[in-house]
Amino acid sequence: ETAVNVAIKKAEDASVAIIAKEEVEKNGSIFETELASGSGVIYKREELKTGDVITGYKYYVITNRHLVIDEYNNNKECIMYIYFGNDDTEVKAEILGYDDKVDIALITFESLKYIQPIEWGDSTKIEKGDFVIAIGTPVELVYHETVTLGIISYSLRYLPTDIDDDNVTDFYESFIQHDAAINPGNSGGGLFNLYGELIGINTMKINATSVEGLGFSIPSNVVRLIVEEYLEKGKEIIRPRFGITGLDVCDMTDYFYEFYPEYKPLPDIYTDRKYGIYVTDISENTTIADSEIEV
Secondary structure, eight states: OOOHHHHHHHHGGGEEEEEEEEEEETTEEEEEEEEEEEEEEEEEEEEEEETTTTEEEEEEEEOOOHHEETTTTTTOOEEEEETTTTTTTTEEEEEEEEOSSSOOOEEEEEEOOOOOOOOOOOOOOOOOTOOEEEEEEOSGGGGGTTTEEEEEEEEEEEEEEEESSSSSSOOOEEEEEOOEEETOOOOEEEEEETTTTEEEEEEEEOOTTOOOSSSEEEEHHHHHHHHIIITTTTTTOOOOOEEEEEEEGGGGGHHHHHHOOGOOOOOHHHTTSSSSSSEEEEOOOSGGGGGGGGO
């Protein structure tokens, strides 16, 4: 209990609520209306100075891409605010960048408040059964800085991701699976270990009446690479797309017997292999699609 309390006190100040808004026009006037609320984590602080005098601070905040982009309005960028629940105040924030594939975005804001950023944890060192703490703003802003406790259910879970909704898996994304309670609004909030270190960014859960305790976080090592090496520096993230459909060679026997029954029994060159991929198809619009590779 003491360890949990210490970890929460270490992480909660850097765990902020986030508001996404849009501009709307009504009766000739333009005003902002709230689209959604969510969560974020401050990971970096810079001093703002006039001469040698500190006049404020600039903060860098990690959140989810789906909070900063209005997918129902041609992926238009939202107007972002940081919400301080204890003061009931909003501070306007700027979107620095986001990843089109991994659900990560980086925003910044300036404030006179002195806030201690989070400490990074190493997500490669977590294990099943480790206690974890989720901090975020579930459902509504009134529940800002809500804390839940759980364990790591699976330390590195790979799940298929279809970015362009064409029913073809674009890549397999890595997640930490845990059972700490998260709800709509926890998106972008931190998952912490008992040292108060950030080990993940909550992004989704499986939501069904027959399902409980299936929450997923983006591992901190993945998040750190994206925000520090790309989004913060304004660099484009380029991921090569191999564009193949393949089979584990261990599964090849059933594949050949189904489509090529005349090959029974299979030659030893196929049945003796334990590792590798057998290419069954090459997708269009990929680097190797125009090569001389034949399937």
